[in-house]
Each structure stands twice: as structure tokens, then as C-alpha cells.
Amino acid sequence: MSEIILIVEDDMALWYVYKYALRHLKSELVFARNGQVALEVLDKRTPMLVILDMRLPIVSGLELLMHFQKVLRLASTPIIVASSMQEYRSLAPNGAFLYKPLKPEDITSLVDHVLAPSG
Template identity: 40%
Template sequence: MSKHGLIIEDDMDLAEIFAEAVKAAGYEVEIIRDGITARHKLRNLIPDLVVLDMHLPFVDGTSLLAQMRDDERLKDTIIIVATADAIMGDMYRETADFVLIKPISFSQLRDLSARLRDNRPAPPWP
């Protein structure tokens, strides 16, 4: 059974870049572009990994992150937060498995893909 990755990102170009990195780690990937659709999807799906943009249309990433961490079914889901707000990024480190500060470099994505593939812990990224 393959691993399922969910990319929740409204910027389609960035979502595709995230998707390629997650696919390279061996995940099947689905892209969702807004918070409402993501909230509904997470009620019926237990993804192995979620890449979550914090600034989404309709429902923000902070609400989705709290929903996922409160859902016992998702306790083993790897959550990667992507945010342009470095100060808030520090706060998200308490609940997310990885925090990526935008703009995200290719080397960060390559390293993330390798870490996911090899099940290594998150690096202390700034």
C-alpha cells in the first residue's frame, strides 16, 4: 500500500513543486487549494503526510493545523507547515513536524524529500 500525501496550498505553482518533492519521497499526492475543501477531505481521509500552507482561502492553515492535531485518527500524520511568516513559524514548530519558511529553496525541498524517504527527523531550519 502506498503512502498518501496531501498538499494544501493555494499557489498552484508552489503546490506542484511541493508535490514533486513529496512524490520523490515515495508518496502518492493530491493537491487541495482551499481550507474548506481541505477540512472536508480530512474528515474522510487519513493521509500519511500533509504539506499545509498557513494562508489559505476560506479557512486558514492555523485552524486546519489545530483540527489535525486534535483528531486522534491523524496522530501519526506528518505535518509540514509552509509559511512566509518567520515569527509565526517558530510558533508552528510546537505542533508541526517540519516548518518551511517561504521562499523555500530547492535544497530545502531536496533535503526534505530525502528525510521523508529515509524517515529521518526534521532539521533545525530557521
């Protein structure tokens, strides 16, 4: 199975922005339109990165963050929080936060930084 980046975003118009911004990566982009679909993907696959909108239908971004903490296999998965609400910035693991409206260059820069080998 190829490495995936899971993008949990209910605004499907933003999917094109993500596709454009991340076109340089070899990883498969997997999109989930709500938190429930994200949980279904996470039952089957372990992403190398998750970009997570916080305001989602069915299962919220906050509930997904808690799910990542509870599931050992997912606990070390890098997560980037994306939101138009600054108050969600404090929930972003390691400060990885994208402010909406999204700019492709901001997405590219932050994703490249988060995925860069450490050391």
C-alpha cells in the same frame, strides 16, 4: 488505498515545485487549494504527511492545525508548516518549517527527514 501526502497550498504555481521536489517518492500527492478542501480530503483519507500553508482562504492553516489535534486518527500525522512569515515557525510541530520562497532541495530534504524511520 495508497499512502498520500496532503499538500494544502492556495498558490497553484507552487504545486509544480512540490511535484518536482517530491518526484522520488512513491506516495500519491494530493493537493488542496484551501482549508475547506483539505478538511474534505481528511474526512475520507489519512495522510502519511501534511505540508500546510498557513495563510489559506476559507479555513486557515491555524484552524487545520487545531483540527489535527482534535481528531484522534490525525493526531500523530506529521505536519510541515510552510510560510513566508517567520512568526509561524513556532507553530510548526517538531520544528518542521519550510520558509517561502520555496526551494525544491529544501522541500526534498525536510520531507525525507520527517518521513525517515526513527530509531
